[in-house]
Amino acid sequence: MTAALPSHLENLASLLPDYSVPTYSTTPASVFKSFLRSQKNLVSAFLSTKFAQHLTDSVEYYTALRDEHFSNSLGTFIDSALSVEKRSIVLDRVLVVLDSTPTLLTDPSDIKQAAISHFQSIVSPPLTRYSSIISFPARWQRAYTPLANVSASLYDPVLAPISLQEWSTVISSMPNNKASGPSKISYEMIKHLSGEALDFSLLLANTCLSRGDIPADWREAVVYPIPKPHDFDAQLKNT
Incomplete structure (x- = not known):
């Protein structure tokens, strides 16, 4: 241990500003112990100062980050304030049972x-x-x-063609900031329809109403598995 002391002191000099390796003697033992104790106290004081500075910097950083989230991302701010853990599921593997074999x-x-089959039969x-x-x-x-x-x-008007005024009212009442689905067409986009585009959308809606059917693509959906409190473990039943 004594033989390695010079290298340790050199390392200490590289960490501490304005520190130079002092001269010391290993004898008598009491003097050497006093020297080691002084160096230990010096290192402890340095680490305490650095830790306090790190703590202060961390508080300032996360305070500024929370202020930024409050201004620009309320959802992130609420999650942070409530210490909500962000959990998600990545469907890169799924455990199923085929012919009684996992x-x-x-x-x-x-x-x-497998995901389609699971959510269609859930x-x-x-x-x-x-x-x-x-x-x-x-x-x-x-009852029926x-x-x-x-x-x-009384029910005859139910299947009556949709008027342009009705269609415009429905479109304007649709909420914003909703998931658009596979088509990537959001409500905000539909609200900007005008002229021939609006007329065509009304024609499409009335055609669906009169035929009692919708385009096959409209039956597709995007499913976002939501994690349960326990681990996913590659099992769709845990979503």
């Missing part, structure tokens, strides 16, 4: 198909399918049977 999927196309279909009101249980027959004192013509 299988880890890593191919992107296999993962995509809600079980009804155990019994009914073809008409007559086949309903008595309780639901009473048309009322005799209400004229059926």
Whole structure:
């Protein structure tokens, strides 16, 4: 240990400003211990000063960062203020059961198909399918049977073509800052439609209404798995 002391003191000199390696003697032992104690106190004081400075710098940095988030990103500010941990799921692997054998999927196309199958079947279909009101249980027959004192013509306007005024009102009432989906067409974009573009969108809506159908692409959706409190473990059921 004594033999390595000169190199340690040289390292100390490289860290501490205005420090030069002092002369010392290893004898008597009491004097040498006093010298070592003085160097230890010097290092401790230096580290305490550096730690205090680091703490001050960190407080100032994160205070400024929180102020910036408050001005530019309220969501980030709230997460930071509440110490909310940002958790996400990366679908780069999925564990499924194939022929009673657990299988880890890593191919992107296999993962995509597994995710589609999972989320399409996550809600079980009804155990019994009914073809008409007559086949309903008595309780639901009473609920869904048309009322005799209400004229059926009351519902005729339901399938009437949408007017331009109605269409414009609906478009203007749509909320902003919503996910656009696979089409990448946001509500904000639709709100800027005018002239022929607005007329064409109305024609498209009325065509869907009259045919009782929508384009196949509209049935596609983007699914964002949300992590549960426990780990994902590559299992879609944990989302």
